[in-house]
Amino acid sequence: MGLIFRVLLVFLVVLAALATISNAHGDGTLTLRCHPDEAASLLQLKKSFSFFRYPSGLESWQDGTDCCLWEGVGCSNSFGHVTALELGGCGLYSQGLDPAIFKLTSLQLLDLSMNNFGMHILPASGFERLSLLTHLNLSNSRFQGKIPIGISKLVNLISLDLSVSYYDTTEDSLSDYDSSIAIISYVFWLPNFQNLVANLKNLRELYLDGVDMSSSGDWCHALAESLPDLRVLSLSSCFLGGPICWSLSRLHSLTAINLEDNFDILATFPEFFMDFSNLSVLQLARTNLQGWFPRRAFESKTLRVLDLSGNQDLLGHVPNFSNASSLETMMLDGTNLSFAKPGSFSNFKSLKRLSFDVIFFSVDPPSSLDILGSLRQLQVSQVDSAVDVGAIFSWMSDLQNLQSLKLSWCNFSQTSFSSVAKLKSLRSLTISDCSLTRPVLSTLGYLVDLRSLEIFNCIFSGSIPSAVGNLTNLRVLKINGCDFSGPIPSSIGNLMNLRSLEINGAYGSFDSHAGSSVAIPSSVGNLSNLVSLEIWYCFFSGQIPDAVGLLKKLAVLRLGQCGFSGRIPNSIVNLTQLIDLDLSSNVLNGKIV
Numbered sequence: 001m002g003l004i005f006r007v008l009l010v011f012l013v014v015l016a017a018l019a020t021i022s023n024a025h026g027d028g029t030l031t032l033r034c035h036p037d038e039a040a041s042l043l044q045l046k047k048s049f050s051f052f053r054y055p056s057g058l059e060s061w062q063d064g065t066d067c068c069l070w071e072g073v074g075c076s077n078s079f080g081h082v083t084a085l086e087l088g089g090c091g092l093y094s095q096g097l098d099p100a101i102f103k104l105t106s107l108q109l110l111d112l113s114m115n116n117f118g119m120h121i122l123p124a125s126g127f128e129r130l131s132l133l134t135h136l137n138l139s140n141s142r143f144q145g146k147i148p149i150g151i152s153k154l155v156n157l158i159s160l161d162l163s164v165s166y167y168d169t170t171e172d173s174l175s176d177y178d179s180s181i182a183i184i185s186y187v188f189w190l191p192n193f194q195n196l197v198a199n200l201k202n203l204r205e206l207y208l209d210g211v212d213m214s215s216s217g218d219w220c221h222a223l224a225e226s227l228p229d230l231r232v233l234s235l236s237s238c239f240l241g242g243p244i245c246w247s248l249s250r251l252h253s254l255t256a257i258n259l260e261d262n263f264d265i266l267a268t269f270p271e272f273f274m275d276f277s278n279l280s281v282l283q284l285a286r287t288n289l290q291g292w293f294p295r296r297a298f299e300s301k302t303l304r305v306l307d308l309s310g311n312q313d314l315l316g317h318v319p320n321f322s323n324a325s326s327l328e329t330m331m332l333d334g335t336n337l338s339f340a341k342p343g344s345f346s347n348f349k350s351l352k353r354l355s356f357d358v359i360f361f362s363v364d365p366p367s368s369l370d371i372l373g374s375l376r377q378l379q380v381s382q383v384d385s386a387v388d389v390g391a392i393f394s395w396m397s398d399l400q401n402l403q404s405l406k407l408s409w410c411n412f413s414q415t416s417f418s419s420v421a422k423l424k425s426l427r428s429l430t431i432s433d434c435s436l437t438r439p440v441l442s443t444l445g446y447l448v449d450l451r452s453l454e455i456f457n458c459i460f461s462g463s464i465p466s467a468v469g470n471l472t473n474l475r476v477l478k479i480n481g482c483d484f485s486g487p488i489p490s491s492i493g494n495l496m497n498l499r500s501l502e503i504n505g506a507y508g509s510f511d512s513h514a515g516s517s518v519a520i521p522s523s524v525g526n527l528s529n530l531v532s533l534e535i536w537y538c539f540f541s542g543q544i545p546d547a548v549g550l551l552k553k554l555a556v557l558r559l560g561q562c563g564f565s566g567r568i569p570n571s572i573v574n575l576t577q578l579i580d581l582d583l584s585s586n587v588l589n590g591k592i593v
Contacts, residue, residue, distance in 0.1 A: 034067040034075055038082045041103040042067050048098035057090055074109070081106035088137065089114040093579075096120035097143075102129045111137040113161065121145035128153040137161040139207065147188050147211070152196045157203055162188055163234065164210030191215055194222040205232040209258070214239035224250050234258040236283070243267035249275065256281035260307060269293050269314070278302060285331060286310035293337060295319045300326065307331040309355055329353040333381045333408075355379030355406070358392065377404040393419035404428040411435045417443035428452040436460035445470040452476040459483050469494040481505035488535075493523025501527070502534040525550035532556035536582070539563055544588075549574045561585040568592055 043063060051057035060071045067082065068075035074084030082104050092115040101110075102123075107130050122143050127150030136154065139161045147162060154160075164187045190196060190208070193216035197203070206227065213219060219240055223230070224247035233251070236258050242265035249272040257273065259265065260283045268291040273282060282297070285307045293316035297306055308314060309331040316337045325348050333355040348354075354375055378399065380392060396402070397419040405426060413435040420426075421443050429450060436458050444453070445467025453474060463484055468477070469491025477498060488503070495501075501524075519540040524533075525547025533554060540562040548557070549571020557575065560582040567590040568583065 034073075034080050034082055038104055038106075039063075039067040041100045042070070042073065042082070042085075044100035045098050048094045048096075048100075050093040051091060057092065058087075076106065079106075083107060083132075084109040086111045087115065088112065092116065094118060094120075097122060099123060099126055102126035105129055106132060108132050108156075109135040111135070112141055113137045113139040115141045117142050119144050122148050124148055125150055127151050130154065132156060134158045134202075139163040140165060144187060145189070147190050147196065149195070152199060155199050155202065157200050159205040160200070160203060161205070161207040162211060163207040164188070187212055189213075189215075193217060193219045194226070197222055197226040200227065202229070203227050204229060206230060207232070207234040208238060209234050209236040211235075211238055214241075218245075220245035221247050224248050227251070229253055232256045235262070237261040240265060242288075244270045246270075246272070248272070252276055254279060258283040259287055260285035262287050264288065266290070271296070274300065281305040283307040284311070286334075289314045292316055293335075298325060298327070303327060305329040308335055308337070310334040312336065326350060329377075331355040331379070333357050333379055349374065351375060353377040353404075355381070357382040375399050375402055377406075378402055379406040379408070381408040381410065393417075396420060397422045399423065401425055406430040406432075407434060408432045409434065412440055413437055420444075421446040423447070424449065426450060430454040430456070431458060432456040434458045438462040438465055441465050442467045444468070447471065449473055454478040455480070455482060457481040462486070464489055466491040468492060471495065472497065474498050476500045478502040487519040488521060488524075490521040490523045493521065493526040496526055496528060498527050498530055500532045500534075501530060502532070503538060504534060504536045505538075520545055520548075522547040524548065527551060528553070530554055534558040535562060537561045541565070543567070544569055544583075546571045548572065551575065552577070554578055556580040558582040559586070564588060 042061060046058050046061050049058070058071055060069070061067070067073055068080065072086045072090065073082060074086070075081060076083045083106050085101075085104065085107060086109065088111040092112075094116070095118045097112075097117060097120070110130065110133060119142055122138075122145065125148070127148050129150075131154065133154045134156050135158060136151070137159070140163070151160070187210045188208075189212035193213055197206075213235070219235070219238075223233070224245070228250070230251050231253055233254060233256065237260075240259065240262040244259075244265060244267050248270070252275070254276050255278045257279070258281065263286060265287040267287075267289060269284075269289050271294050273279060274294065274296045279300070280302050282303060282305065286309070289308065289311040290313040293308065293314050295317070297303060298319055304326060306327055306329065310333070312334055314335045314337065318332070318337060327348060328350050330348065330351060331353065334357065352374055355378070358380065378396070396405075400423070402423050403425055405420070405423070405428070407430070409432075411434070417440045420429075426447055427450060429444070429447065429452070431454070433456070436455075437460055441460065442465040444450075445465070448470055450471050451473055453468075453471065454476070455478070457480070460482065463486025464479065466489040468489065471477075472494055474495050475497055477492075477495065477500070480502065481504070492501075519538075519542055520535065522545045524545065528551070530551050531553055533548070533551065534556065536558050537560070542564065543566035544559060544564050546569045548554075549569055552574065554575050555577050557572075557578060558580070561584065564583075564586040566588065568588050570590075572578075572581075572592055
């Protein structure tokens with residue numbers, strides 16, 4: 001009997017040891033298995049998702065396994081409750097948010113950003129149950145409609161992000177998340193801002209970019225009264241009205257302010273912003289600022305980002321001072337700020353992003369700019385004379401660290417782009433409202449490391465040059481509102497890394513090659529990574545090629561208003577990931593079956 005007891009005791013000890021090992025992470029920290037009801041809620045949430053771009057998404061979420069070890073799930077070591085759900089950018093698609101998520105009442109962090117929830121409205125109730133939340137991020141997830149009142153009851157929130165931003169093709173933004181989501185954005189609306197923030201006293205970061213706040217009342221005083229410890233305020237493109245009230249001066253902990261693209265603020269620059277001792281980011285572009293801009297901003301020891309662009313009634317001078325500025329980003333295009341002294345830029349040696357209008361220089365631009373070798377992003381506008389064009393381009397050729405270049409309202413009809421072709425580090429090029437020639441466009445074929453090329457509202461004669469096929473690293477190609485003739489070159493089929501191709505608003509006549517009846521070449525079928533194909537409002541002729549059906553990753557196909565004729569290609573049925581199809585205003589026949 002004693003022997004049996006000893007054997008049983010050893011068995012129980014071994015069993016306990018095995019249980020301990022199975023519930024420990026690699027670092028030896030003992031953890032508990034997650035609660036079965038919470039695992040069931042997570043599995044219900046998974047069922048609501050489709051993984052049209054990432055078939056293996058959430059593969060670790062399997063019934064009968066420890067949900068604390070699942071992808072994107074974090075648990076409390078003390079009680080085994082699910083406290084974090086980080087699914088940002090996982091390529092998830094769902095017809096709305098499944099209420100099962102509100103059963104995870106121990107959640108402290110919830111991140112569903114950069115996914116696709118099908119333009120559905122957030123549940124009117126449920127968020128109030130997640131009372132322990134400190135971080136909530138639903139940005140860029142294709143929700144829309146009224147922001148639920150339950151979010152206003154999350155009194156422990158430290159960070160709230162409900163922002164909607166539009167597709168940016170600068171080098172920093174070129175990632176592998178679902179491009180179809182970024183291209184089509186929809187917004188929340190907020191009927192009463194005061195009601196949202198009144199109880200969020202612990203909030204440190206607030207991001208509501210792109211939320212319609214036009215009916216939200218006095219946003220300015222609401223911020224000052226309700227969020228005393230706010231560090232980050234980002235309310236761009238919110239339809240805010242002005243002026244910027246003096247009571248905001250009480251938010252002395254602010255480190256970042258972004259109010260850009262609120263065209264109705266109509267105010268003088270609030271100089272009290274410069275009294276915020278830790279302010280590092282100030283973005284006030286296109287807010288209708290007026291009056292004189294103080295030089296204090298250029299002398300700040302903490303300010304890293306200053307964006308005043310698009311405020312044409314804002315006056316002032318870029319000073320020439322002895323102390324080096326800490327500014328890394330300075331966007332001044334579209335203002336009346338002038339650069340009167342040759343040394344105006346000599347102390348901006350930390351600059352990595354810069355935009356300016358050449359017409360406001362009273363000296364030869366390169367004499368002020370030749371020390372800016374650290375620039376990563378540059379925007380130049382309003383260059384008209386051939387002398388200025390030549391001088392600017394000559395200076396640009398020395399910017400070997402430049403990654404992003406934007407040129408607008410420039411006359412390049414008499415100029416070679418050879419200097420731009422020397423920018424071997426360039427990843428993003430945007431040209432808008434410029435006069436171009438076909439040789440200029442052909443020169444762009446030397447920028448073989450380019451990831452994004454966008455040409456908007458430019459006038460150039462001839463067709464798209466075949467040299468565009470040399471840009472084999474392109475992810476994004478957009479040619480919108482340009483006057484050119486001829487079909488899309490077949491060399492476009494070389495761009496096998498392309499994710500987004502967009503051509504629209506072309507007013508030239510599109511004639512086919514001799515012996516060909518299509519303006520879109522069949523080589524487009526080579527673009528196996530394409531997620532969005534938009535060719536619309538163009539004067540094309542001929543048929544839609546069957547090769548379109550080879551684009552298996554395509555989520556957006558828009559070929560409306562192009563004058564296409566003939567049958568609808570049967571191959572379109574192969575596009576199983578398609579969520580947006582527009583073939584309207586063509587002369588097509590047949591069915592999609």
